[in-house]
Amino acid sequence: MAMKIFSKNSEEKEQLQEEIGKLRREIKKSVREGTEQKEEIEKITKEVKEILKEQKEINKTIKINSELLNKTIADLALFKPQVEKKLLRDTTQTIEKELGEVINTVNAQASGFSQAKETLNKHLNKSKELFIEQDKLKTIISSMKAKDFELEKYAKELAKNDKNKLEMMKRIDELETMIAKMKRR
Numbered sequence: 001m002a003m004k005i006f007s008k009n010s011e012e013k014e015q016l017q018e019e020i021g022k023l024r025r026e027i028k029k030s031v032r033e034g035t036e037q038k039e040e041i042e043k044i045t046k047e048v049k050e051i052l053k054e055q056k057e058i059n060k061t062i063k064i065n066s067e068l069l070n071k072t073i074a075d076l077a078l079f080k081p082q083v084e085k086k087l088l089r090d091t092t093q094t095i096e097k098e099l100g101e102v103i104n105t106v107n108a109q110a111s112g113f114s115q116a117k118e119t120l121n122k123h124l125n126k127s128k129e130l131f132i133e134q135d136k137l138k139t140i141i142s143s144m145k146a147k148d149f150e151l152e153k154y155a156k157e158l159a160k161n162d163k164n165k166l167e168m169m170k171r172i173d174e175l176e177t178m179i180a181k182m183k184r185r
Helices: 002-108 113-148 151-184
Strands: none
Touching: 002 113, 002 151
């Protein structure tokens, strides 16, 4: 009977040692996996920090460009009405003055029709030049408006980066949750 108890105890001891060995292997495996996950989290955290740094630089560039563009637009907005009024006023005055001179010349010198015609042509050419200058100014103004919308691509890029940032933060949260669960085990 003493042999049965001894053999029974040694069998239980062997089983316990096997169980302890299994548990040790599982613990080592869990520690390895935890270490690997920690390294992956550190890598992801580093990537997120780099993305955030890049995003800050992009935001800074966008802010600077936006401020410059807003200043230019404001300057142009102030400049545009003044130029248009001055151009219209000068054109009107020039045309009125020149037409008055032409009419006086035509009335005063009926015999000098060819001379009046040349004067009129000069004045018309000057008027055409003024209108061409006015069209050039309008073209410049409209091109500035088109440049306003170039910021849209920066806004899209910013939105894309924000989305990437949120995804990375979500992944970090999931990994931290996994690590916490593993630590509790």
